[in-house]
Amino acid sequence: MAQSGVAPSAFPGHDLGTSANLDVGLEAAVDRNVAFFGVISIGQDLEGSDYEQRGLNLGMRVRW
Numbered sequence: 930m931a932q933s934g935v936a937p938s939a940f941p942g943h944d945l946g947t948s949a950n951l952d953v954g955l956e957a958a959v960d961r962n963v964a965f966f967g968v969i970s971i972g973q974d975l976e977g978s979d980y981e982q983r984g985l986n987l988g989m990r991v992r993w
Contacts, residue, residue: 946974946975946976946977946978946980947974947975947976947977948972948973948974948975948977948980949972949973949975950970950971950972950982951970951971951972952968952969952970952971953968953969954966954967954968954969955967955968956990961992962991962992962993963989963990963991963992964989964990965987965988965989965990966986966987966988966989966990967985967986967987967988968984968985968986969984969985970982970983970984970985970986971983971984
């Protein structure tokens, strides 16, 4: 088998390194069948690849 000269990577496109992620969520029930929720997600590289992630997820949950 021919060698490509490229070292295998666990995550293509990212150098191996250290990162930190923080996810915070909240859910508020309006009544027995309706609730609103929100989640904030933040990720940042500490060492290795240049990585930054921000996310916000909002929604309403209805049960019937």
